[in-house]
Amino acid sequence: xxxxxxxxxxxxxxxxxxxxxxxxxxxxxxxxxxxxxxxxxxxxxxxxxxxxxxxxxxxxxxxxxxxxxxxxxxxxxxxxxxxxxxxxxxxxxxxxxxxxxxxxxxxxxxxxxxxxxxxxxxxxxxxxxxxxxxxxxxxxxxxxxxxxxxxxxxxxxxxxxxxxxxxxxxxxxxxxxxxxxxxxxxxxxxxxxxxxxxxxxxxxxxxxxxxxxxxxxxxxxxxxxxxxxxxxxxxxxxxxxxxxxxxxxxxxxxxxxxxxxxxxxxxxxxxxxxxxxxxxxxxxxxxxxxxxxxxxxxxxxxxxxxxxxxxxxxxxxxxxxxxxxxxxxxxxxxxxxxxxxxxxxxxxxxxxxxxxxxxxxxxxxxxxxxxxxxxxxxxxxxxxxxxxxxxxxxxxxxxxxxxxxxxxxxxxxxxxxxxxxxxxxxxxxxxxxxxxxxxxxxxxxxxxxxxxxxxxxxxxxxxxxxxxxxxxxxxxxxxxxxxxxxxxxxxxxxxx
Numbered sequence: 001x002x003x004x005x006x007x008x009x010x011x012x013x014x015x016x017x018x019x020x021x022x023x024x025x026x027x028x029x030x031x032x033x034x035x036x037x038x039x040x041x042x043x044x045x046x047x048x049x050x051x052x053x054x055x056x057x058x059x060x061x062x063x064x065x066x067x068x069x070x071x072x073x074x075x076x077x078x079x080x081x082x083x084x085x086x087x088x089x090x091x092x093x094x095x096x097x098x099x100x101x102x103x104x105x106x107x108x109x110x111x112x113x114x115x116x117x118x119x120x121x122x123x124x125x126x127x128x129x130x131x132x133x134x135x136x137x138x139x140x141x142x143x144x145x146x147x148x149x150x151x152x153x154x155x156x157x158x159x160x161x162x163x164x165x166x167x168x169x170x171x172x173x174x175x176x177x178x179x180x181x182x183x184x185x186x187x188x189x190x191x192x193x194x195x196x197x198x199x200x201x202x203x204x205x206x207x208x209x210x211x212x213x214x215x216x217x218x219x220x221x222x223x224x225x226x227x228x229x230x231x232x233x234x235x236x237x238x239x240x241x242x243x244x245x246x247x248x249x250x251x252x253x254x255x256x257x258x259x260x261x262x263x264x265x266x267x268x269x270x271x272x273x274x275x276x277x278x279x280x281x282x283x284x285x286x287x288x289x290x291x292x293x294x295x296x297x298x299x300x301x302x303x304x305x306x307x308x309x310x311x312x313x314x315x316x317x318x319x320x321x322x323x324x325x326x327x328x329x330x331x332x333x334x335x336x337x338x339x340x341x342x343x344x345x346x347x348x349x350x351x352x353x354x355x356x357x358x359x360x361x362x363x364x365x366x367x368x369x370x371x372x373x374x375x376x377x378x379x380x381x382x383x384x385x386x387x388x389x390x391x392x393x394x395x396x397x398x399x400x401x402x403x404x405x406x407x408x409x410x411x412x413x414x415x416x417x418x419x420x421x422x423x424x425x426x427x428x429x430x431x432x433x434x435x436x437x438x439x440x441x442x443x444x445x446x447x448x449x450x451x452x453x454x455x456x457x458x459x460x461x462x463x464x465x466x467x468x469x470x471x472x473x474x475x476x477x478x479x480x481x482x483x484x485x486x487x488x489x490x491x492x493x494x495x496x
Contacts, residue, residue: 004046005460005489009033010056012453013444013470020056022460025488030454049496054483055468057444058451059201059461060414064343064364064404067205067228068214069141071187072176073408077108079136085118088136088145093128105133105150107176109408112139114272114376120145122162137173139372140409142270144169166269166296174208185218191412192225196492198413199463199482202227202449204261204404206317206343210236212243212251212258219254225492227461229261231317237263237309246313256488262317262341263309267297268325271346271373274380276322278347282380292324299328307336316340317364323347323384330355341402344369347381347388357398364402365391367417367443368410371426385433391421392436401438401446418443418469419477440470440477460489464496 007020010033017033077095082088088111095106106129113120125134125147133150143165151159154172164172179187195203203226205211211230219228232240240263251258269275274282277293285291297305306316320329321344329342330352339360346369356363370377370389377385387393394401403421405412421443424431431437438446445452454462466481485493 003489005486006046006048007056007462008048008050009053010051010464011053011468013055013057013468015468017053018056020454020462022486022489025460027454027456027458027460029456051464051483051496055465056454057199057463057465057469058448058454058458059463059485059487060199060447061202061204061449062195062200062404062407062412062414062417063204063402064366065203065205065407065412066141066207067188067191067203068184068207068209070407070412071184071191072179073109075187076137077106078110079108080110080112080139082111084116085113085120085124088120089124089128092125092134092136096129096132105135105153108134108136110139111136111145112272112372112376114274115379120161120163122146122148122151122159125162135172135176137176138273140270140272141173142166142169142273142275144172146172165273165275166294170208185221185223188218189223189225192223193493195412196225196485196487197482197495198415199465199480199485200226200412200414201461201463201485201487201492202229203412204229204231206231206261206264208233210239212245212260215258216251216254219257224255224257225487227257227259227487229259231261231264232314233264234305237305240314241312247315260314263306263314264317264319264343265297265302265305266319267295267302267329268320268322269294269296270321271380272376276347277325278322278381279324279349280384283382293322295325295328299332302328302332303335306332306338310336310338317343319343321346323349323352323387327352330359330361333359333361344406345394347384348390348393350387353390353393353397353399356394357400362400362402363394364404365389365394366404366406366410367391367420368405368426370424370432371420372410374432386435388433390436391438395438395442401442403443403446414447415480416478418447419474421446422477423474425474440472444469460486462486
């Protein structure tokens with residue numbers, strides 16, 4: 001049976017009034033309001049929805065999320081307000097004083113120690129936690145701070161400081177998703193509904209688990225709010241190849257919603273953790289080990305890994321934040337003669353901007369990170385911030401941008417992302433490197449999975465807005481009221 005929806009009284013950004021006809025999950029036509037020159041396929045069973053002058057755009061995508069981590073964060077102790085290690089310890093002590101009787105580990109999230117006047121240390125936590133295991137995860141997910149009880153629990157009782165970085169940190173944080181399956185799935189679905197309410201129709205989920213099983217189960221159980229492309233990590237590469245998984249393939253039995261995504265490799269760390277791999281030393285770390293950051297996958301290891309993945313049909317997505325890490329990732333793409341994406345691309349050497357376009361490498365960027373990290377970038381990348389989070393430089397060089405949040409590092413909200421890309425400020429301060437701002441049109445395109453406009457034949461994935469995004473202020477963009485979201489012609493959010 002044909003399923004059709006007719007959206008009448010709609011407006012395109014800029015003001016043109018249109019009627020949009022959706023048939024069997026696709027856009028059949030986008031006509032000027034009142035245009036009868038082309039027949040519209042609908043009958044008495046067609047659902048007619050009057051949008052009353054609201055604006056319609058292609059449904060939005062977040063091209064970089066960690067869905068399980070985002071779902072878990074809201075259940076963790078919030079450390080985002082901590083301005084020092086002592087302050088973070090005070091927040092932990094306050095929680096323990098006020099009735100957190102759970103005998104399991106106390107997990108906190110969101111500290112940023114890059115600008116702290118004091119250093120995290122296990123002893124500081126031990127003084128207020130006793131034998132209760134405590135694990136505090138940084139906002140960038142690249143380090144975690146444990147007390148002695150938690151260190152012993154994870155086989156690291158002799159660690160001198162309790163501050164674990166990169167792979168040591170990931171080994172701990174992977175255990176924190178051990179929540180009962182039905183409970184975790186319900187939390188993830190809550191986040192999916194919230195994403196749909198912000199106009200999102202799809203995400204690229206780069207959680208470090210074997211995601212195909214998790215999302216197949218969720219979708220078959222009714223979690224159909226989003227299209228999902230799941231990432232595959234090196235520890236699962238053999239399994240993925242044995243299963244015949246190739247980027248772009250749809251997973252059977254998931255209503256066309258679940259698709260194999262990229263092959264994700266993390267080659268360096270992060271700015272706040274001072275492990276992003278750079279050409280220059282970090283101020284204050286001169287002469288120390290890893291003073292330029294940490295290369296977690298060497299070039300000679302990266303190339304054969306990417307070759308094996310691409311030969312199996314998996315498109316690479318390489319995490320690179322520091323400028324030297326970006327150069328090495330681009331070198332690997334060039335040597336192999338393949339495209340893909342570099343995820344984050346936060347600090348790029350001037351000579352490397354044009355390589356993104358020339359090599360067909362998409363820059364998967366998270367504009368809100370520039371707002372969160374502007375101060376720490378000024379401190380640790382002095383004299384180089386003009387090429388940090390350099391969206392305009394990438395675009396001007398001909399590179400393709402794909403915007404995302406890296407949730408939970410930034411909110412899973414495309415309008416927060418778009419506003420940061422356009423305004424280069426997230427508070428009352430003046431724009432940070434305004435020359436790197438991009439237009440609303442370009443930000444929307446980079447958030448719409450390659451769709452610049454609603455067109456006949458395209459997927460009926462649509463966001464309905466109360467305001468014209470092309471005329472909205474920065475604050476209006478960040479808070480953009482979304483009236484409805486349609487995925488394949490069905491409402492996943494409806495506040496009309």
